[in-house]
Amino acid sequence: MTENRKTNRLINETSPYLLQHAYNPVDWYPWGEEALQKAKTEDKPILVSIGYAACHWCHVMEHQSFELEKIAEVMNKHFVCIKVDREERPDVDAVYMDALQAMGVQGGWPLNVFLNPDAKPFYGGTYFPPQDWVNLLVNIADAYKKSRRELDQSAEQFAQHLNRSELEKYGLKQSNFHVREEDFRLMGYNLSIKFDKEKGGIGQAPKFPMPTDYLFLLRYHSHTSDQSTLNQVNLTLREMAYGGIYDQVGGGFARYSVDADWLVPHFEKMLYDNGQLVSLYSAAYQVTKDPLYKEVVYETIDFVSRELMSNEQGFYSSLDADSEGEEGKFYTFTKEELQAILGDEEPLFSKYYHATAAGNFEHGRNILHRRISDEKFAQENKLELEVLQEMIKGWKKKIMQVREQRIRPGLDDKILCSWNALMLKGLADAYYSFGEERFLQLAQRNANFILQRLKQEEKLYHNYKEGKATIDGFLDDYALLIRALTRLYEVTFDEQWLQEAKQLTDYTLTHFFDEQEGMFFFTDNSSQKLIARKKEIMDNVIPSSNSVMATNLHFLGLYFDEERYQQLSDNMLSKVKDLVIKEPSFLSNWAALYFHKLTPTAEVAIVGEKAADMRKDFSSYYLPNMLLVGTATRSNLPLLQDRTAIGGKTTIYVCFNKTCQLPVHTTAEALTQLRGKRNQQEPKFPAL
Secondary structure, three states, X not given: OHHHOOOOHHXXXXXXXXXXXXXXXXXXXXXXXXXXXXXXXXXXXXXXXXXXXOXXXXXXXXXXXXXXXXXXXXXXXXXXXXXXXXXXXXHHHHXXXXXXXXXXXXXXXXXXXEEOOOOOEEEEEOOOOHHHHHHHHHHXXXXXXXXXXXXXXXXXXXXXXXXXXXXXXXXXXOOOOOXXXXXXXXXXXXXXXXXXXXXXXXXXXXXXXXXXXXXHHHHHHHHXXXXXXXXXXXXXXXHHHHOOOEOOOOOOEOOEEOXXXXXXXXXXXXXXXXXXXXXXXXXXXXXXXXXXXXXXXXXXXXXXXXXXXXXXXOEOOEEOOEEOOXXXXXXXXXXXXXXXXXXXXXXXXXXXXXXXXXXXOHHHOEOOOOOOOHHHHHHHOOOOHHHHHHHHHHHHHHXXXXXHHOOOOOEEOOEEHHHHHHHHHHHHHHHHHHOOHHHHHHHHHHHHHHHHHOEEOOEEEOEEEOOEOOOEOOHHHHHHHXXXXXXXXXXXXXXXXXHHHHHHHHHHHHHOXXXXXXXXXXXXXXXXXXXXXXXXXXXXXXXXHHHHHXXXXXXXXXHOOOHHHHHHHHXXXXXXXXXXXXXXXXXXXXXXXXXXXXXXXXXXXXXXXXXXXXXXXXXXXXXXXXXXXXXXXXXXXXXXXXXXXXXXXXXXXXXXXXXXXXXXXXXXXXXXXXXXXXHHHOOOOOOO
16 A cells, blocks of 8 residues: 555645655655756756656656666666656646757657756657666666756757757748738648548547647638538537537547547547536537537536545546546447347447447447438437437446446646636636527636636736645636637626736736747746747647637737737737748647638727627628627726717627727627628638
8 A cells, every 4th residue: 555655755746747756665756846956966966757647657666666676776866856747737748848858859748858057958758668778777877977068068959959949940030021822721721631531520539639729620611611621620619519529428528539530549548638628518508509519518518526626626637548547438338238238228228329249349338429410310210309318418327326336536636727717718618609698607706716826916827726735827827818808798798807817918928928039938937947048839539738828919909999919919919910820730720710800800899788788699690800899888998988878778889900880789780780890891712
């Protein structure tokens, strides 16, 4: 039992990943001054080993190497050993991942990097089998004694590389801010050539959901009316919702699919994916009114509320892929198990979810998945649609009851500000699309939790667990929270959220902004310094913190009539525009910002007693290039000053670029104004 074993310094940490290593015989330190100082005092090289709680090969390397006394002896003798949770310290991870790639090694986790006592890297790799690991440790220790000068020179070169500007790295020396229709079309075209037109998604296996790509494509379709773009979005969202990447019974998405068909997931479930996918499916529902999308949103929010929510209304980070030492065991079933659970209804269930005696996964187990709509399945099996849907509800209930008795996957119960912000925005988007009051209540409780527990005075913290927030906030914490609070204002007209977003924006401009390059650093200038201060530009599974900040500045510039915000946003986009056109799949959130610059963003102000009801009327339509402000009485917001309810009736003001249309009293009239302006500005081009 672990209780009787000796612990190392990680026992005092809160990260579940670090705590998993607290009983290793390795003399692990957490990242911090104590470990770095020890390396200098003892003149020893540093080993930094980086991973995260849901990482399969991180666990394998721990069991094979870090738990063994003999291997730990070699590590302790020759190195100061530091363990890092990449989700807690994305700043440390970014620096040393960049170093690894500069060494010509393909990045991944576990990430093992060797540094000199100045924390500058000279060698690294990912997973190593036990014997290879021991050999490497001995060889590096030997080289460190005999060839110290060469290793230090090498480390110095890598440190210089790490301090290169991101813009310089991608050859972005010229600003280019001509917002043109043809460039926007080219972004859409360059993304479209990567589509998988059979199974949806972009590229081949493994397939990640990449929500920002499809949020951009929805905007692209709204501007161009290009049906092929909407078809690709629908194909992708449908195939994902039908596939094994989606938990057909309990709701929620796994991190990615190992195959091109979205069938076999890597079963870990991450908060950041689910928050963004709630936003995406909510927006897609506005465009299509497809009931499948509504079902996905409701089930995913149910999953997050049930399995990832703390008593304090914060959201935990992730669920592991494994349980009982097997990946996916919690979610999969043999045909025999299904027969025992469902009795006479098993054959129809197995037909609906494609479960077979041989199974479609390891050990004869089945990943439940669908291939056709409920309407089509009901028709093919001569069932009334309502009867089928009632049966499905019953099946899900029975399967969930059985799953409740199983050993659950491990929970990473640290709470991260940035990932909570993504879920917060998802909840606000879902409330906007569906008007479901409990979604708004969840959002408001989560927003209050973040501001009470992860904010101290003006400053955000990145992590929270057991009453403690210990790591200074990173740019993505600020950027994503600003975006979520702005959205929460739009769906409530409660100005505290918007004022909070502005205050956080001003903090980032003071503590993160690089005046010289016109972009934001990832780390606060008052935080602990690393050997390099990085900027995050490329959009990934989570959009880059700079693209989110540029978007925040665009919208908050309009909300508060702050021309400086608008200029900063334009300037940031101008730096990356050429790369956005060439590689939109890596900068799709920047591409979405380009959409907002292409035609003026509509400013819709609603004033009067029925402001909240009228806001709800707008939510039936997909209007992505619009911001909403409203009040039942008076407001100090620039967009609401000098605006009144004319004749005592709730009044809507539609404005573009500080020029307003005539005030109107119905949503229908306002929509005519919105659409009229848009149609004037949109020349028709042939489809992609």
